[in-house]
Amino acid sequence: MSGKLQKAKGFKKSRTGMYISIATSLFGVVGTVKRAKQARAEGDTLQLVDVAVSAAGIVTGVALLVRELRRLDLEDVVDDVLD
Numbered sequence: 001m002s003g004k005l006q007k008a009k010g011f012k013k014s015r016t017g018m019y020i021s022i023a024t025s026l027f028g029v030v031g032t033v034k035r036a037k038q039a040r041a042e043g044d045t046l047q048l049v050d051v052a053v054s055a056a057g058i059v060t061g062v063a064l065l066v067r068e069l070r071r072l073d074l075e076d077v078v079d080d081v082l083d
Helices: 003-012 015-042 045-082
Strands: none
Touching: 015 045
């Protein structure tokens, strides 16, 4: 595997990468809210269910990213104590 590819894979697990992932996930909220408003206006129950499932996916994804970010912080603290 090339060095650049390895570096890119490591970025996703970095603190900066986590923050970018969280921001990207939260950006999806804008589209979900727009779809919810449109579905309500049209009275479309199926679209409302779809929006609810999408919102649950966003919440779950952000929660997983926050948990991983906390693990990174915990590993930093443990590394500092062991050094």
